[in-house]
Amino acid sequence: MKIAIPADEKNIDSTVCQSFGRTPFFLIYDTDTDNAEFLDNSAASSQGGAGIKAAQTVADSGVSALLTPRCGQNAADVIVGANIAIFKTGYPSLKENIAAFKEGDLKPLEEIHAGFHGHGG
Amino acid sequence: MAVKNCKIAVLSGKGGTGKTLLSVNLASAAADSVYVDCDVEEPNGHLFFKPQWNIEKEISVKIPQVDPNKCDGCKKCVEFCKFNALAYINKNLKIFDDVCHSCGGCSLVCPQGALTERDKAVGTLSVGDSEGVRVLSGMMKTGIASGIPIIKELLTQCGSLEDDRPIFIDCPPGSACIVMESIKDADYCLLAAEPSIFGRHNLEMVWSLVRLFEKPHSVVINKCVDQSDPTDEFCKENRIKILEKIPFDVELGTLNSNGKIATRENTKYRDLFSSLLEKIYREVPHEATVNSER
Numbered sequence: 001m002k003i004a005i006p007a008d009e010k011n012i013d014s015t016v017c018q019s020f021g022r023t024p025f026f027l028i029y030d031t032d033t034d035n036a037e038f039l040d041n042s043a044a045s046s047q048g049g050a051g052i053k054a055a056q057t058v059a060d061s062g063v064s065a066l067l068t069p070r071c072g073q074n075a076a077d078v079i080v081g082a083n084i085a086i087f088k089t090g091y092p093s094l095k096e097n098i099a100a101f102k103e104g105d106l107k108p109l110e111e112i113h114a115g116f117h118g119h120g121g
Numbered sequence: 122m123a124v125k126n127c128k129i130a131v132l133s134g135k136g137g138t139g140k141t142l143l144s145v146n147l148a149s150a151a152a153d154s155v156y157v158d159c160d161v162e163e164p165n166g167h168l169f170f171k172p173q174w175n176i177e178k179e180i181s182v183k184i185p186q187v188d189p190n191k192c193d194g195c196k197k198c199v200e201f202c203k204f205n206a207l208a209y210i211n212k213n214l215k216i217f218d219d220v221c222h223s224c225g226g227c228s229l230v231c232p233q234g235a236l237t238e239r240d241k242a243v244g245t246l247s248v249g250d251s252e253g254v255r256v257l258s259g260m261m262k263t264g265i266a267s268g269i270p271i272i273k274e275l276l277t278q279c280g281s282l283e284d285d286r287p288i289f290i291d292c293p294p295g296s297a298c299i300v301m302e303s304i305k306d307a308d309y310c311l312l313a314a315e316p317s318i319f320g321r322h323n324l325e326m327v328w329s330l331v332r333l334f335e336k337p338h339s340v341v342i343n344k345c346v347d348q349s350d351p352t353d354e355f356c357k358e359n360r361i362k363i364l365e366k367i368p369f370d371v372e373l374g375t376l377n378s379n380g381k382i383a384t385r386e387n388t389k390y391r392d393l394f395s396s397l398l399e400k401i402y403r404e405v406p407h408e409a410t411v412n413s414e415r
Binding site: 047 | 199204205206207210211215220
């Protein structure tokens with residue numbers, strides 16, 4: 001199963017990025033083969049709608065689950081629309097979260113924030 | 122002395138400094154004038170003027186809609202949109218209305234002709250009269266993200282008025298896009314400020330904005346009390362002209378809180394705002410001359 005996690009750095013020892021829409025990278029990880037790939041998140045420098053664009057990148061990568069500390073409403077609409085399950089990360093590092101996900105220890109992300117967009121048009 | 126067709130915007134870095142007090146009373150002091158309430162998120166000028174609305178019209182913006190039978194998923198629209206208002210997922214084009222800026226680009230780039238535009242109501246525009254003052258007011262609909270289209274329409278309507286009356290623009294608070302839109306075509310900016318550290322900070326923000334827009338401007342400090350005034354110091358340090366200092370005045374505050382126009386209620390306030398108006402009129406042509414020499 002392929003999963004996506006926002007990552008601060010482009011290596012497997014990185015920490016999880018606290019922002020979904022403006023994370024610099026996404027780790028695309030295959031839990032069956034342990035293959036790790038990193039995608040640049042072109043949405044990071046967007047003027048607006050970063051969450052939507054980042055979610056499009058994640059949806060296009062063909063993952064079945066997203067592990068993230070937070071997610072905004074617009075991004076969640078895209079992710080859920082693409083039938084991708086959203087889990088809340090429970091640890092600082094990518095590796096800890098991958099291990100916890102494999103054990104079934106991560107909970108679905110229930111708090112979707114309204115987003116930080118739309119201020120002042 | 123009145124200045125023909127001049128547009129005077131009243132703005133401030135925060136709410137509650139006296140933008141509406143100033144613009145409503147200046148428009149009333151001018152008597153034959155136009156008052157435009159650009160604070161479309163929470164317009165309140167009409168509470169003072171109490172006009173009979175003659176014209177009320179709905180304002181809408183263009184939002185794309187997709188014909189799923191024509192869309193082949195090429196994602197050209199998704200890639201084109203600078204605001205990321207579109208996503209293509211699960212063979213479905215998803216459109217985020219609130220993120221869309223109504224540029225129309227997506228329907229232009231769609232090779233399949235799958236995107237068309239529909240109207241989305243964002244607010245209303247009302248026009249009425251109150252003792253010689255033409256009152257224009259915009260009201261944004263609940264849940265709409267941006268008031269810009271309403272402000273654009275208000276100022277377009279203003280521009281189409283075929284008369285020479287001075288126009289007073291009551292701006293939204295702050296220094297964001299909606300304020301920029303409101304002052305864009307103004308000939309003069311009046312900055313309402315409070316005599317406090319917070320007031321100074323807020324004045325600094327709008328002052329930066331009017332300088333960026335190269336607008337002639339001056340300051341009115343409202344609710345002045347007899348103690349040291351950081352806002353006054355800021356103006357002196359930066360050689361910003363203070364046109365008036367309105368004292369902290371319970372009577373004025375009470376009139377205003379009761380939705381009364383002080384200028385129309387009491388000659389003392391009529392004199393205050395008429396004198397301020399004359400000072401503004403003296404500033405506008407002076408500054409306009411300076412600008413035209415650039």
